[in-house]
Amino acid sequence: MKFLIFYFSGTGNTKMILDQYVCHFQEEGHSVDIRNIDDYFNKKIEDNLNIYDKIGLFYPIHAFNAPSNVLEFAKNIQKLESKKPLFIVKTSGEPLALNNISSLKVKSILKKRGIILENEYHYCMPYNIIFRHSDNMAYKMWESAKKVIPYDCKEITAGQKRKLKYIPCGRFLAWVFRIEHWGGRFNGKRYKVKDECIKCGLCARRCPTHNITIENGEFKFGKNCLMCMRCSFHCPKNAIKIGLFEKWKVNGAYSFLPNENEEERHKKYCKKSYKKYFERIEQRTK
Ligand SMILES: Cc1cc2nc3c(=O)[nH]c(=O)nc-3n(C[C@H](O)[C@H](O)[C@H](O)COP(=O)(O)O)c2cc1C
Structure with missing residues (x-):
């Protein structure tokens, strides 16, 4: 095939x-x-x-x-x-x-x-x-x-x-939730770069819509943001502020390695759904 x-x-x-x-x-x-x-x-x-x-x-x-x-x-x-x-x-x-x-x-x-x-x-x-x-x-x-x-x-x-x-x-x-597509573009223009930025340019190089430009050391965020988080998630200095969603920002790749000692955040969040999800996979792969 x-x-x-x-x-x-x-x-x-x-x-x-x-x-x-x-x-x-x-x-x-x-x-x-x-x-x-x-x-x-x-x-x-x-x-x-x-x-x-x-x-x-x-x-x-x-x-x-x-x-x-x-x-x-x-x-x-x-x-x-x-x-x-x-x-x-x-x-x-x-x-x-x-x-x-x-x-x-x-x-x-x-x-x-x-x-x-x-x-x-x-x-x-x-x-x-x-x-x-x-x-x-x-x-x-x-x-x-x-x-x-x-x-x-x-x-x-x-x-x-x-x-x-x-x-x-x-x-x-x-259809209602697709407001996020418009919201992303609106919010994307409000992204800012913090002083910690080392101007490595990774964010600009990797943006899927070429929405980030650096002119004379100044960052410009255009109107084509997808809110995909690639720029802020992978920023090595956690230096990108993601506008209205700054409090929801997640920075840095996951290790995907087991770590039993790590405290689970938001333990109750969607607890039943996650449990069902994992059980469904166990059932299907028995
Ligand atoms: C703007 C945005 C909206 C999201 N909306 C949802 C959602 O509606 N439901 C959900 O379960 N996860 C949502 N997520 C989480 C992502 O779908 C999830 O982390 C996904 O695995 C990211 O995949 P990627 O690394 O290939 O981009 C959202 C993430 C972003 C950035």
């Missing part, structure tokens, strides 16, 4: 999941071409999608939706000559069923282009905004994802469909 996978990953979680998928597909003898949606900002899609057997789309959930660059990217895909099966893979910080609605819009955009959703998977990965999960929790999430991904890959290659359940009024709710 020949796969073409498009992905967006703000801070790396979704890319980690993608790498696992690619390994498993290749181990099963399939060929996989990967495209980073970062590379399509203001650029046309040159690929001929007609030559592939299945299309994959990977992204992090942003406010119960796909990030705005993913929607823009989907709109730029050509209408295909014949229908193609699609699998969507998403990551998010919490396992709430409300997150399932995040594919409704992108699914309908792609359907009009002949790319039809057949499989959909969702993995919990540590938050890159709101609060920092403990490394132990991040480890648990990552181990669970790695455990279940081979089963999910097998379903895709075997043509066994799997859809997530959408809550009632999901389409309307997703």
Whole structure:
């Protein structure tokens, strides 16, 4: 089978999941071409999608939706000559069923282009905004994802469909939450750089929408912010202030290593949902 996978990953979680998928597909003898949606900002899609057997789309959930660059990217895909099966893979910080609605819009955009959703998977990965999960929790999430991904890959290659359940009024709710796309652009212009900044330029070089420019040592934040957190999450000096969401900022990569001694933050937060999520994976992989 020949796969073409498009992905967006703000801070790396979704890319980690993608790498696992690619390994498993290749181990099963399939060929996989990967495209980073970062590379399509203001650029046309040159690929001929007609030559592939299945299309994959990977992204992090942003406010119960796909990030705005993913929607823009989907709109730029050509209408295909014949229908193609699609699998969507998403990551998010919490396992709430409300997150399932995040594919409704992108699914309908792609359907009009002949790319039809057949499989959909969702993995919990540590938050890159709101609060920092403990490394132990991040480890648990990552181990669970790695455990279940081979089963999910097998379903895709075997043509066994799997859809997530959408809550009632999901389409309307997703539409309401898409205010985040506008809010991100509004808030992004309010980003500031603190004195701790060493002007390494990592943020500007890696911004997926080229929204950060440095002129004569001064940082400028434009109007194309996706709120993906790449700049502030990976800033080596934690020197970027993220506007109205400064209190929710998470800085620095997770180790994904077990650390039993580390205190779990917000122990009660979505406790039941996380428990159910981990139990579901245990059940499925028995
Ligand atoms: C602007 C923004 C909005 C987010 N919204 C949600 C959300 O609605 N639900 C959720 O569970 N996680 C949410 N998250 C957390 C991310 O989906 C999660 O940390 C994801 O794994 C990040 O993936 P990445 O590292 O590939 O960008 C949000 C993160 C950002 C930056």
